[in-house]
Amino acid sequence: MNDKYEAVIGLEVHAQLKTKSKAFSPDGNAYGELPNTLIHPVSLGHPGTLPVLNEKSPEYGVKLGLACSSNITRFNTFSRKNYFYADLPKGYQITQFDTPICTGGFVEITTEEGAKKKINLTRIHMEEDSGKSIHDQDPFHTLIDLNRAGVPLLEIVTEPDLRTGREAYLYLMEVRKLVRYLDICDGNMEEGSLRCDANISVRLKGAKEFGQKVEVKNMNSMRNVQRAIEHEIERQIAAVEAGEEIFHETRTFNAAEGTTTAMRSKEDANDYRYFPEPDLLPLVIEDEYINGIREQLPALPGELFEKYTKKLGLSNYDAGILTENKEIADYFEGVIAHTRDYKSAANWVMVNVKSYLNELAIEIDRFPLKPAQIAEIIALLNDGKINSSSAKKLFAAWVESPAKNAVEIAEELDIIQSAGKDEIETMVKAVFDNHPDEVARFKAGEKKLQGFFMGQVMKVAKGKADPKKLNQLIQKYLS
Numbered sequence: 276m277n278d279k280y281e282a283v284i285g286l287e288v289h290a291q292l293k294t295k296s297k298a299f300s301p302d303g304n305a306y307g308e309l310p311n312t313l314i315h316p317v318s319l320g321h322p323g324t325l326p327v328l329n330e331k332s333p334e335y336g337v338k339l340g341l342a343c344s345s346n347i348t349r350f351n352t353f354s355r356k357n358y359f360y361a362d363l364p365k366g367y368q369i370t371q372f373d374t375p376i377c378t379g380g381f382v383e384i385t386t387e388e389g390a391k392k393k394i395n396l397t398r399i400h401m402e403e404d405s406g407k408s409i410h411d412q413d414p415f416h417t418l419i420d421l422n423r424a425g426v427p428l429l430e431i432v433t434e435p436d437l438r439t440g441r442e443a444y445l446y447l448m449e450v451r452k453l454v455r456y457l458d459i460c461d462g463n464m465e466e467g468s469l470r471c472d473a474n475i476s477v478r479l480k481g482a483k484e485f486g487q488k489v490e491v492k493n494m495n496s497m498r499n500v501q502r503a504i505e506h507e508i509e510r511q512i513a514a515v516e517a518g519e520e521i522f523h524e525t526r527t528f529n530a531a532e533g534t535t536t537a538m539r540s541k542e543d544a545n546d547y548r549y550f551p552e553p554d555l556l557p558l559v560i561e562d563e564y565i566n567g568i569r570e571q572l573p574a575l576p577g578e579l580f581e582k583y584t585k586k587l588g589l590s591n592y593d594a595g596i597l598t599e600n601k602e603i604a605d606y607f608e609g610v611i612a613h614t615r616d617y618k619s620a621a622n623w624v625m626v627n628v629k630s631y632l633n634e635l636a637i638e639i640d641r642f643p644l645k646p647a648q649i650a651e652i653i654a655l656l657n658d659g660k661i662n663s664s665s666a667k668k669l670f671a672a673w674v675e676s677p678a679k680n681a682v683e684i685a686e687e688l689d690i691i692q693s694a695g696k697d698e699i700e701t702m703v704k705a706v707f708d709n710h711p712d713e714v715a716r717f718k719a720g721e722k723k724l725q726g727f728f729m730g731q732v733m734k735v736a737k738g739k740a741d742p743k744k745l746n747q748l749i750q751k752y753l754s
């Protein structure tokens with residue numbers, strides 16, 4: 276990038292909410308059903324039908340707002356945003372215009388350099404999705420699937436705080452993590468349940484004014500959002516350098532070529548003829564309601580990250596992996612409820628559990644062992660009942676028959692270092708008594724005899740003594 280310039284980026288993210296029914300009607304909200312099977316008359320915009328608000332929309336809006344430290348709007352109204360489009364049968368979209376359910380707040384990202392950066396939010400508002408036009412299945416016609424018409428959305432708009440494609444990528448990762456932790460959206464960009472439009476402008480470094488922004492749409496992965504932004508920045512800089520004007524337009528991203536092309540000139544708000552939706556009453560949100568939601572909020576990834584690094588002493592890397600998704604974090608929380616050896620707990624979850632999941636390509640909800648069982652393996656190890664290579668054997672056998680108990684399996688595998696501390700002490704003493712010469716030589720400085728004593732005791736213990744403990748004992752008695 277030409278370093279005379281700096282890019283300014285603001286994102287508009289649409290999150291499809293995980294609700295059973297649509298935003299204003301009772302038809303189902305589901306992805307991948309047969310086209311045009313989830314179509315209640317309200318979604319089809321039939322005359323005489325009336326919308327009824329799905330109570331989950333504001334609930335999820337408040338959840339997200341609280342998680343982002345936004346202000347929650349108490350007096351909410353809905354508006355009609357008018358435009359004609361074949362996949363919008365009513366001819367208008369119900370949205371929130373001047374009273375978005377949340378204002379302000381932020382999402383924090385950790386930049387490549389490791390610095391924390393707050394990306395401020397302008398607003399989060401409730402609205403409904405349109406249907407889907409399908410252009411690539413029939414050579415002469417555009418097909419329409421109205422299953423998506425009326426699906427509830429939250430639109431999350433940032434301030435123009437982002438500066439690079441990478442920052443936009445990191446922001447989206449955080450937003451996806453957040454909506455998944457909150458269980459309000461499945462965050463799947465490929466299926467379109469999380470969509471992102473990027474507003475991009477460039478200006479000379481140090482300039483106070485923003486440049487003319489261009490909106491880029493149709494990126495179906497986080498990686499493509501980054502690519503589209505990086506390409507668009509280059510394109511705008513080249514245009515400015517060539518003395519060309521940047522137009523206020525909407526461009527579409529072509530993933531195969533990695534380029535953006537002009538789609539249409541951008542409408543202004545007054546082109547949409549926003550007006551208050553007369554069919555919906557204002558929605559008043561009370562403190563009690565907000566507090567109720569606040570109490571039910573799960574621990575959020577940022578909080579867990581703090582806890583793992585500051586309180587449990589784990590590395591940033593470990594904490595990052597453990598908080599990547601809520602299910603893994605929940606599992607880890609389960610393990611540390613049963614052990615205080617946090618570092619071992621982290622290792623077992625990140626290494627053994629995760630590689631098992633990867634191998635079988637399953638999610639943690641199908642992992643056969645309970646968190647307490649992992650803690651039990653750690654306890655057996657720490658008590659010296661098994662050694663680390665036996666622990667792996669125990670793990671491998673236990674996932675095959677999780678209903679058995681640990682000791683049962685360990686005995687089957689014959690891996691218990693059964694000799695307890697007292698027993699080992701007796702064995703050590705017996706070995707010393709039987710080898711007075713070697714003891715004398717050791718005391719005279721022949722330190723390599725340590726190995727000889729180890730071997731002798733191990734022979735008596737049939738290999739089931741914890742080598743570490745045994746070593747300590749021998750040292751203790753001989754010094």
Ligand code: ADP
Binds near residue numbers: 284287432474486
């Ligand atoms: P519009 O009315 O065109 O949709 P908004 O003011 O609602 O514009 O802003 C939409 C998004 O564009 C926001 O995320 C905002 O931060 C971002 N944005 C606004 N101005 C600029 C700019 N000059 N360059 C880049 N992004 C911008």
Ligand code: MG
Binds near residue numbers: 287
């Ligand atoms: Mg906008």
